[in-house]
Amino acid sequence: MAIRWLKVVLFLGCLVPVARLGWRAYTNALGANPIEFITHSTGDWTLILLLTTLTITPLRKLTGLSALIRFRKMLGLFAFFYATLHFTTYIWLDKFFNLHEMLADVLKRRFITVGFLGLVLLIPLAVTSTAGWIRRLGGKRWQQLHRLIYVSALAGVVHYIWLVKADLRKPLQYAAVLALLLGYRIVAWLKGASRKVASAPAAPVRVGQE
Amino acid sequence: MLIKKSSDIKSSEITPKNALLNRRTFLAGTAVASAAVATGLAWRELAAPSIVAQANTKIDGIQKSKFSTSEAITPFKDVSSYNNYYEFSTEKEEPSKLAGNLKTRPWTVAIDGLVKKKQTFDVDAIMKMATPEERIYRHRCVEGWSIVVPWVGFSLSELIKRADPLPKAKYVEFTTLEDPKQMPGLRVPVLKWPYLEGLRMDEAMNPLALLCFGMYGEALPNQNGAPLRMVLPWKYGFKSAKAIVKISFTEQQPVNTWNLSAPSEYGFYSNVNPTVDHPRWSQKTERRLGEFRKRDTLMFNGYGDQVASMYSGMDLRKNF
Numbered sequence: 001m002a003i004r005w006l007k008v009v010l011f012l013g014c015l016v017p018v019a020r021l022g023w024r025a026y027t028n029a030l031g032a033n034p035i036e037f038i039t040h041s042t043g044d045w046t047l048i049l050l051l052t053t054l055t056i057t058p059l060r061k062l063t064g065l066s067a068l069i070r071f072r073k074m075l076g077l078f079a080f081f082y083a084t085l086h087f088t089t090y091i092w093l094d095k096f097f098n099l100h101e102m103l104a105d106v107l108k109r110r111f112i113t114v115g116f117l118g119l120v121l122l123i124p125l126a127v128t129s130t131a132g133w134i135r136r137l138g139g140k141r142w143q144q145l146h147r148l149i150y151v152s153a154l155a156g157v158v159h160y161i162w163l164v165k166a167d168l169r170k171p172l173q174y175a176a177v178l179a180l181l182l183g184y185r186i187v188a189w190l191k192g193a194s195r196k197v198a199s200a201p202a203a204p205v206r207v208g209q210e
Numbered sequence: 211m212l213i214k215k216s217s218d219i220k221s222s223e224i225t226p227k228n229a230l231l232n233r234r235t236f237l238a239g240t241a242v243a244s245a246a247v248a249t250g251l252a253w254r255e256l257a258a259p260s261i262v263a264q265a266n267t268k269i270d271g272i273q274k275s276k277f278s279t280s281e282a283i284t285p286f287k288d289v290s291s292y293n294n295y296y297e298f299s300t301e302k303e304e305p306s307k308l309a310g311n312l313k314t315r316p317w318t319v320a321i322d323g324l325v326k327k328k329q330t331f332d333v334d335a336i337m338k339m340a341t342p343e344e345r346i347y348r349h350r351c352v353e354g355w356s357i358v359v360p361w362v363g364f365s366l367s368e369l370i371k372r373a374d375p376l377p378k379a380k381y382v383e384f385t386t387l388e389d390p391k392q393m394p395g396l397r398v399p400v401l402k403w404p405y406l407e408g409l410r411m412d413e414a415m416n417p418l419a420l421l422c423f424g425m426y427g428e429a430l431p432n433q434n435g436a437p438l439r440m441v442l443p444w445k446y447g448f449k450s451a452k453a454i455v456k457i458s459f460t461e462q463q464p465v466n467t468w469n470l471s472a473p474s475e476y477g478f479y480s481n482v483n484p485t486v487d488h489p490r491w492s493q494k495t496e497r498r499l500g501e502f503r504k505r506d507t508l509m510f511n512g513y514g515d516q517v518a519s520m521y522s523g524m525d526l527r528k529n530f
Contacts, residue, residue: 031291031292031302031303032287032288032289032291032292032302032499033292033302033355033497033499035497036355036497093502094504096503096504105492109490109491109492110490111490162490163490165353165472166296166300166400166401166471166472167296167300167398167400168400169300169398169400
């Protein structure tokens with residue numbers, strides 16, 4: 001029961017950034033360049049939510065709070081939601097649905113190429129986020145597919161690094177957090193591998209929700 | 211739709227009761243913390259003064275200029291709250307909040323390098339060297355946005371005449387204030403400080419090159435480059451140095467800060483040119499602040515009649 005309510009809280013919490021944008025738009029408080037403001041804000045929240053999604057597993061393992069897993073799907077879907085808003089701002093308010101120009105951008109400008117890649121990779125993850133798809137794919141294959149989030153998060157951070165003019169501090173903060181989160185997984189994987197080599201009894205592996 | 215039903219819980223995920231209690235405390239704590247952060251952010255935004263109030267001084271005797279555009283002027287609020295001024299911060303909304311304490315008087319400008327006589331002018335003396343003119347210029351940032359601003363000042367050539375440079379002086383170099391006590395952004399080495407800019411002598415003598423000390427009929431707000439800045443409407447905005455403390459005349463082409471930072475992206479000339487893209491984004495169009503649709507960027511920002519001849523015969527792809 002508590003989990004259910006916390007999910008409601010989390011759901012509403014994840015809507016705060018977009019509600020805030022809406023409120024600012026309504027009160028004319030988006031600054032001198034509202035479209036840039038919306039682009040940056042939705043981009044930031046995409047990265048924050050991607051990284052939060054990636055924090056669930058390490059946090060779960062370190063704290064033993066296995067129930068945290070039940071918030072992961074929602075966080076991941078909200079990351080996709082903000083990525084979609086970010087892209088919509090670009091294609092609509094920057095390119096005005098000029099697909100030719102957009103394609104030229106994607107092919108020519110590396111920060112857009114890599115950002116676009118990050119978004120596209122999230123699509124299959126959003127589509128297969130349901131219990132039905134986990135069943136259809138089988139836990140292991142589903143899990144393998146969903147490792148694409150690592151590539152997507154990396155693409156998102158690189159997208160930001162390649163975009164800024166001189167001040168790399170903010171994108172590098174995201175990069176540091178991502179490095180920590182991926183580093184944790186590499187260490188965990190290496191440990192697991194060495195344990196297997198030592199042919200110690202393998203820890204029980206839970207399939208499906210990892 | 212995104213909220214999972216409790217029936218989705220797998221039996222493998224049912225946790226012992228003591229762990230559950232910890233978890234509840236932890237999660238409740240997290241929820242409270244998030245709510246607090248959100249409230250705090252909201253409060254900060256409501257409470258923060260958007261623009262530091264500044265004692266704006268009216269400038270008397272301003273004449274109209276034939277160089278002014280009749281295009282719609284961007285609101286003062288936008289021009290004074292959306293500033294690329296890395297000496298204060300790399301965030302555009304920050305200089306308007308951080309520049310309030312910058313001391314702009316007394317202020318002197320050193321005339322240095324290849325001149326008959328090196329000297330130092332008080333900024334108030336400079337402002338009296340010629341009749342102040344209102345020049346309503348288009349201003350195009352290299353990032354792809356633009357504004358229309360009624361600047362106040364006079365042609366830089368008026369000062370250059372009085373500085374009396376030697377014939378072998380081929381370039382003008384602008385040095386800007388570097389005072390980390392007043393400019394918090396200087397503590398961060400995002401660029402090499404102080405911020406330097408330069409012009410070829412003919413560019414500096416072009417009547418469009420404005421030595422500027424006001425906008426909207428009043429003294430410049432600090433975040434817009436007070437007390438003295440350049441305005442070069444046919445070049446990308448970063449060429450127009452702010453808070454100038456020294457003007458030097460040189461034989462060699464001066465270094466300019468952004469060129470030093472990324473030579474492939476920012477050239478010495480940096481003339482507005484829709485046909486030469488920034489390596490990472492297109493320069494074909496721009497967003498005029500306050501407008502929804504983007505507009506086409508004009509060659510030399512629409513000032514070709516006055517400036518194109520200075521670059522005839524030059525490959526503007528190479529000399530970007």
